[in-house]
Amino acid sequence: MVIVMRPDATPADIARVVERVEESGAEAFVSRGVLRTIIGLVGDVATLHGLNLRALAGVADVHRITAPYKLVSREHHAERSTVWVGSGDSRAAVGPDTFSLIAGPCAVETPEQTLQAAMMAKAAGAALLRGGAYKPRTSPYAFQGLGLEGLKILADVRAETGLPVVTEIVDAQDIDVVTEYADMLQVGTRNMANFALLQAVGQSDKPVLLKRGMQATIEEWLMAAEYVAQRGNLDIVLCERGIRTFENATRNTLDISAVPVVQAVSHLPVIVDPSHAAGRRDLVVPLSRAAIAVGADGVIVDVHPDPETALCDGPQALFGDDLQALADAVRRLPPLLGRWPTG
Secondary structure (H helix, E strand, O other): OEEEEOOOOOHHHHHHHHHHHHHOOOEEEEEEOOOOEEEEEEOOHHHHHOOOHHHOOOEEEEEOOOOOOOOOEOOOOOOOOOEEEOOHHHOEEEOOOEEEEEEEOOOOOOHHHHHHHHHHHHHOOOOEEEOOOOOOOOOOOOOOOOOHHHHHHHHHHHHHHOOOEEEEOOOHHHHHHHHHHOOEEEEOHHHOOOHHHHHHHHOOOOOEEEEOOOOOOHHHHHHHHHHHHHOOEOOEEEEEOOEOOOOOOOOOEOOOOHHHHHHHHEOOOEEEOHHHHHOOHHHHHHHHHHHHHHOOOEEEEEEOOOHHHOOOOHHHOEOHHHHHHHHHHHHHOHHHHOOEEOO
8 A cells, every 4th residue: 555645744744644554563664755755555454444544634645556566656656757866957857758868988987088978978968977986797807997986086077067977886885975976876787686775775865777687577677666665765767778588689688668568557767778788889879769769768878988998888889970860869859759858
């Protein structure tokens, strides 16, 4: 069950609801969004129905949700959500009315490389800067990122460009330091089922970009989002980045159908990562066009000023004519579907 609080509900109203639920032996998980607070309930349904929770001050409605993912389901939240990233004049929206380009280097290498990539991304219409300071790699010998130094570089580049920063977090122990520098926390495909990490980012006050696990079903992906929401953070953006199949012509197989499927059952925004799906520069723009056409809320792509020297995923990074083609697609195509670029 889910309790939806009124927009004017006070902290005392919320506390009273939680107290009433816990007195019955059930559990209550408070999730605070921008406009309203939702309380997820875990316990015996018959007992919870008998509490007459609708009568409590501040309660707008009580829903019984049949989907296994309660808080991210459209059963109690019919309208699709918009997630805001950043602060002040540089705040960017990711949601159903806009199309958001998120771009930048797969890995932060140097201050110069990161700034150049950010300027390229901004010129292409990016509203958010992606960049990896911590890089979980398949090989332990591959470049693992600059860590704290990389976070500081991203913060400096944000100050110069005005682009909010999206960066990956790989360990729950790093939550404090990453949230100090980042505007949005990315949970990568390899950590989609890292439940301790999901709970940690769920307790933070930063929006979360949750990538689909490379072998995860859509329901498993949404259940991972539920872990984040249950801990109090409803500002979640889902990212389809390709799944592992028998096909080896591309790095992964982009499941473009996942976008409308997820949007039909969840209110969360859904974006697409064509760079990591394809692993090939020549496919990034066509797949981005497909993402726009199918109704994605944005794309996240790799950009690098000199892909041949990139320490991570150079073959898929955009520059030159390919980046210009992406910029043209992002500028021209979303308005045909009633959306407006945010960059």
